[in-house]
Amino acid sequence: MKKVKIAFVRNYTIEPFLSIIRKILLEKKFETEFFITGYDDYAVQILNHESKFNSFKPNILVVFLWPQGFYSNNDNIFFSENIKDRKIFNQKIIDEIETIVLNCRKNFFGPILLANFPKIYPAKMGLMDYSSSNGSEEIYNFLNNSIKSLCLKHKSVFLFDLESKAYFLGYRNFFDPKQWHLSMFPFMANATEYISIEISKFCLSFLGLAHKLVILDADNTLWGGIIGEERITDIKIGDIYPGSLYKNFQNELKLLKQRGILLALCSKNNKADIEDAFIKLKFMPLNINDFVTIRANWKSKNENILSILKEINISANNALFIDDSPHEIELVSKSIEGITTCLLPKNPSDFINFLYNHGIFDNLNLSSEDLNRTKMYEQEHDRINLKDNSKNYQDYLQDLGINQSIKWANIDNLQRLSQLTQKTNQFNTTTLRLSEFEIEKYINSKKFLVLEIEVNDKFGNLGIVGFLLAEKKEKDSILVVLNLLFSCRSLGRGIENATISLLKDYALKHNYKKIKLLYSKTKKNYLVIDFFNEILGIKYDYDSINNDIVIEFSTNVKNIHCPNHINCNNLIL
Numbered sequence: 001m002k003k004v005k006i007a008f009v010r011n012y013t014i015e016p017f018l019s020i021i022r023k024i025l026l027e028k029k030f031e032t033e034f035f036i037t038g039y040d041d042y043a044v045q046i047l048n049h050e051s052k053f054n055s056f057k058p059n060i061l062v063v064f065l066w067p068q069g070f071y072s073n074n075d076n077i078f079f080s081e082n083i084k085d086r087k088i089f090n091q092k093i094i095d096e097i098e099t100i101v102l103n104c105r106k107n108f109f110g111p112i113l114l115a116n117f118p119k120i121y122p123a124k125m126g127l128m129d130y131s132s133s134n135g136s137e138e139i140y141n142f143l144n145n146s147i148k149s150l151c152l153k154h155k156s157v158f159l160f161d162l163e164s165k166a167y168f169l170g171y172r173n174f175f176d177p178k179q180w181h182l183s184m185f186p187f188m189a190n191a192t193e194y195i196s197i198e199i200s201k202f203c204l205s206f207l208g209l210a211h212k213l214v215i216l217d218a219d220n221t222l223w224g225g226i227i228g229e230e231r232i233t234d235i236k237i238g239d240i241y242p243g244s245l246y247k248n249f250q251n252e253l254k255l256l257k258q259r260g261i262l263l264a265l266c267s268k269n270n271k272a273d274i275e276d277a278f279i280k281l282k283f284m285p286l287n288i289n290d291f292v293t294i295r296a297n298w299k300s301k302n303e304n305i306l307s308i309l310k311e312i313n314i315s316a317n318n319a320l321f322i323d324d325s326p327h328e329i330e331l332v333s334k335s336i337e338g339i340t341t342c343l344l345p346k347n348p349s350d351f352i353n354f355l356y357n358h359g360i361f362d363n364l365n366l367s368s369e370d371l372n373r374t375k376m377y378e379q380e381h382d383r384i385n386l387k388d389n390s391k392n393y394q395d396y397l398q399d400l401g402i403n404q405s406i407k408w409a410n411i412d413n414l415q416r417l418s419q420l421t422q423k424t425n426q427f428n429t430t431t432l433r434l435s436e437f438e439i440e441k442y443i444n445s446k447k448f449l450v451l452e453i454e455v456n457d458k459f460g461n462l463g464i465v466g467f468l469l470a471e472k473k474e475k476d477s478i479l480v481v482l483n484l485l486f487s488c489r490s491l492g493r494g495i496e497n498a499t500i501s502l503l504k505d506y507a508l509k510h511n512y513k514k515i516k517l518l519y520s521k522t523k524k525n526y527l528v529i530d531f532f533n534e535i536l537g538i539k540y541d542y543d544s545i546n547n548d549i550v551i552e553f554s555t556n557v558k559n560i561h562c563p564n565h566i567n568c569n570n571l572i573l
Contacts, residue, residue: 006062013185028209060111070096111435165191213320215305267296269296292374302335316339404568418438515554529545
């Protein structure tokens, strides 16, 4: 079980969140360890290099501050009628928050989750509050806009929008004034659970558990009714209720696709009926080309879904299956390990909330690769066709015309590189999850080798598919690879072999005698062991590995080379 360390910087009570966060992450096979600063000494803890806070070395930092917690005896200044005094005071709060972020960055390079301030009701000036420049509405708007600007200004600082969460639940269901005065904890029970879930979603996203694929049923899911049993005119989809509910659901799915989430269709139907539906139901936002693949037949859905996962080369852990049938949901969940299954609510008006409540599409960033993912998988279909029509696999690889470049990591690509570390699980040596800020720190340090691997072929550009981070131990003449990973869509084409060969060339030129590669076993990264067993002729038993190991080899090893079918460009020599 992997461990994740979460630190909280706070000026009010947040302890009730912890048990819920721990439970949610434990369900996803993560053991949590927490550190919480004191109410009043968080600034000292952050600045002191030898403090418990800095020695804790968290993976994720959460900053929860309450405006009244800054200067509890200055409520009159906070809501001062003197505009100048009020502006000075509130700017002081923002300056202090930014100072906290900057001081944390001296020793912590991971993601920071920074909460804004939910409005306190009732408004201090009653009905006049909303039209007054001295009202509490104006104060909170200034504070929250400033906090949002801080998040945009600083890399790997993410906004936790407490204000919108208060709005979602309703302010009467959010705040508990009695609890605030009793224990400096301001939230009601429902709000506590809701906030804890949202914090957990952020953590899981950073830990690489965001989903890449939605597999959808058709009947009573994409539209109301059964396409093979009803007249096309009786199918519910369009601008009139209840068809408008299904249309709205499809619009949201379309938005997911635009964010880089792949859509696939899996329906017990005649394929001709499904194709006919997309032609004749002209009110549908989705068209048949929005799906990267379709399974419309009478096979079992678990069989079809396994076929989809194999075709797209996506792990079940990164896939969501949505269906209106409890039977199909139970069958798939029991037969396909790791897949997320969701039974659609009976009421179509609940579809949208259902889609987003799980938080499985929450990404910390959105790269150009995400936006072009559907196009990339269309190109992948061309590769599959070439493979099917080739005499053998080697001919297929030769015909692909693969060009691979290993380059110094570019700061302009931080978003993509960070995303790779967060999402890649199958070929990932240590599953080291890195923020943009962390990667930039490594890039700017002379002690580390930070590389990006880019690939293209005759069908298109696969983009940046690999990442390597190594520590240069020049005194010992050793390169220590702290993390090496490849996107699953690039595997099986010799990209891994070419990368190790190019790394070896670099090591030889710079007089490194050995390369040590750190490996941390996970449930999914057995491919790493299989690969190094093959190229090095060693015999690590994945099943028997219990602790972290070091895979070591000399830079003079002869059986590591760039495959003949790849045009290898070593841009770091």
